[in-house]
Amino acid sequence: xxxxxxxxxxxxxxxxxxxxxxxxxxxxxxxxxxxxxxxxxxxxxxxxxxxxxxxxxxxxxxxxxxxxxxxxxxxxxxxxxxxxxxxxxxxxxxxxxxxxxxxxxxxxxxxxxxxxxxxxxxxxxxxxxxxxxxxxxxxxxxxxxxxxxxxxxxxxxxxxxxxxxxxxxxxxxxxxxxxxxxxxxxxxxxxxxxxxxxxxxxxxxxxxxxxxxxxxxxxxxxxxxxxxxxxxxxxxxxxxxxxxxxxxxxxxxxxxxxxxxxxxxxxxxxxxxxxxxxxxxxxxxxxxxxxxxx
Amino acid sequence: xxxxxxxxxxxxxxxxxxxxxxxxxxxxxxxxxxxxxxxxxxxxxxxxxxxxxxxxxxxxxxxxxxxxxxxxxxxxxxxxxxxxxxxxxxxxxxxxxxxxxxxxxxxxxxxxxxxxxxxxxxxxxxxxxxxxxxxxxxxxxxxxxxxxxxxxxxxxxxxxxxxxxxxxxxxxxxxxxxxxxxxxxxxxxxxxxxxxxxxxxxxxxxxxxxxxxxxxxxxxxxx
Numbered sequence: 001x002x003x004x005x006x007x008x009x010x011x012x013x014x015x016x017x018x019x020x021x022x023x024x025x026x027x028x029x030x031x032x033x034x035x036x037x038x039x040x041x042x043x044x045x046x047x048x049x050x051x052x053x054x055x056x057x058x059x060x061x062x063x064x065x066x067x068x069x070x071x072x073x074x075x076x077x078x079x080x081x082x083x084x085x086x087x088x089x090x091x092x093x094x095x096x097x098x099x100x101x102x103x104x105x106x107x108x109x110x111x112x113x114x115x116x117x118x119x120x121x122x123x124x125x126x127x128x129x130x131x132x133x134x135x136x137x138x139x140x141x142x143x144x145x146x147x148x149x150x151x152x153x154x155x156x157x158x159x160x161x162x163x164x165x166x167x168x169x170x171x172x173x174x175x176x177x178x179x180x181x182x183x184x185x186x187x188x189x190x191x192x193x194x195x196x197x198x199x200x201x202x203x204x205x206x207x208x209x210x211x212x213x214x215x216x217x218x219x220x221x222x223x224x225x226x227x228x229x230x231x232x233x234x235x236x237x238x239x240x241x242x243x244x245x246x247x248x249x250x251x252x253x254x255x256x257x258x259x260x261x262x263x264x265x266x267x268x269x270x271x272x273x274x275x276x277x278x279x280x281x282x283x284x285x286x287x288x289x290x291x292x293x294x
Numbered sequence: 295x296x297x298x299x300x301x302x303x304x305x306x307x308x309x310x311x312x313x314x315x316x317x318x319x320x321x322x323x324x325x326x327x328x329x330x331x332x333x334x335x336x337x338x339x340x341x342x343x344x345x346x347x348x349x350x351x352x353x354x355x356x357x358x359x360x361x362x363x364x365x366x367x368x369x370x371x372x373x374x375x376x377x378x379x380x381x382x383x384x385x386x387x388x389x390x391x392x393x394x395x396x397x398x399x400x401x402x403x404x405x406x407x408x409x410x411x412x413x414x415x416x417x418x419x420x421x422x423x424x425x426x427x428x429x430x431x432x433x434x435x436x437x438x439x440x441x442x443x444x445x446x447x448x449x450x451x452x453x454x455x456x457x458x459x460x461x462x463x464x465x466x467x468x469x470x471x472x473x474x475x476x477x478x479x480x481x482x483x484x485x486x487x488x489x490x491x492x493x494x495x496x497x498x499x500x501x502x503x504x505x506x507x508x509x510x511x512x513x514x515x516x517x
Contacts, residue, residue, distance in 0.1 A: 001402075001405045003408075004402045004403070004405075200386065200388055200389075201388060201399075203386070204386065204388065204399065204400070204403075204447075205403050206375070207346070207348075207375060207380055208375060208376065208400045208403060208404065208451065209371075209372040209373060209374070209375030209376035209377075209378075209404070210372065210403045210404060211369075211372055212368070212372075214403060214405075
């Protein structure tokens with residue numbers, strides 16, 4: 001029975017001809033646009049997540065505490081809300097780090113009469129505190145430590161970046177939705193033509209006592225086939241684009257975003273896109289359903 | 295068994311009411327071959343449409359096998375139609391399918407196992423003498439052949455009831471005689487047949503029970 005229903009759906013698609021092709025092209029365009037924005041957005045999302053992990057707040061201390069005081073200070077900071085971890089950096093450690101940064105010019109540091117760098121605490125905020133609000137609250141808490149001279153760091157720039165990522169996702173959804181609406185209308189038009197072309201079949205099917213599902217399923221199936229074909233084409237186009245573009249862009253994104261590679265969709269996302277295409281087509285087919293008999 | 299109780303049918307054309315059937319009552323037993331005759335517009339087609347529930351009466355009730363068709367649910371209508379074969383004057387063959395595909399289509403629609411379809415479709419085509427034209431398209435058939443193909447499609451499910459609406463209406467006498475012979479053979483197998491025709495001579499030649507319709511009323515029930 002399924003073979004018959006699928007066969008009828010394929011026959012209907014051949015009948016619809018160019019209108020069915022237009023519907024497939026529109027579904028391809030809408031899903032390619034949606035998928036393209038989704039890909040860019042998900043890679044930016046990875047960069048945002050990575051940078052959130054790198055957010056640090058530095059508490060410069062008035063004077064270097066003794067070894068015993070360091071342990072107590074670290075414990076007091078560790079239990080503060082919004083703190084995921086804390087590391088003490090002594091004056092000597094800070095100077096060593098500076099020398100590493102200066103590289104071949106590290107000799108300049110040796111000319112200094114005294115070590116001018118302060119001891120500090122490097123605080124890693126928890127995920128909840130790695131937002132502008134959370135970071136500001138944590139800064140306020142750390143600033144009131146009696147040992148603190150100055151507190152530096154914020155998550156504003158990460159949040160601004162995250163804002164752009166969300167904006168991109170919204171634009172993608174908007175463009176995708178407009179194209180998807182056009183695709184649904186085209187599938188509906190194609191299906192209406194198909195229903196007209198198969199009116200004799202429908203009449204015979206009703207006459208011989210076919211169930212309503214047997215009559216309607218080929219119509220729904222041809223819509224779903226158009227949607228699935230569009231989704232497969234869109235995924236193919238995105239895959240080709242990704243494999244061509246990503247090797248050229250990866251050095252740039254590694255430098256600017258800190259991402260070693262640009263990832264493609266996960267298997268779940270691929271299934272979701274295929275499902276979305278099938279659903280779009282099916283919806284178009286369903287909307288054009290035939291008038292029921294009295 | 296088919297039974298009509300005081301069935302009337304009125305069509306509304308704008309404000310105008312056009313009566314097609316007026317208080318028609320009769321009963322057809324299992325395996326009977328009944329000819330429904332009358333001039334064009336007498337109500338034959340309307341009556342047949344009520345029998346396979348393509349339309350509902352304005353008054354009265356139609357019963358098939360004891361089931362009232364007026365109260366019947368949609369799902370039951372499909373079951374009713376699976377027990378009735380229908381043939382029309384214009385054959386209503388699907389033009390993009392061969393004769394074999396037209397006949398097999400019915401079986402495929404009803405979910406008949408694939409392995410049985412070919413054998414049953416050819417059985418039906420043989421019964422109407424059309425197996426040699428199985429691969430022809432409807433446009434390549436004569437009117438008589440098209441009508442026989444429509445008959446094959448109607449009987450391929452081996453329904454216990456067959457309704458034929460002017461199946462010889464477009465045919466010359468020789469072709470009409472062929473169709474009538476096929477119908478007689480089908481009837482001989484125990485199928486209940488209701489044949490609607492405006493051709494009075496055909497009704498007489500058949501020598502079967504004949505119901506004569508005039509202005510939507512049964513005016514004669516003889517034979």
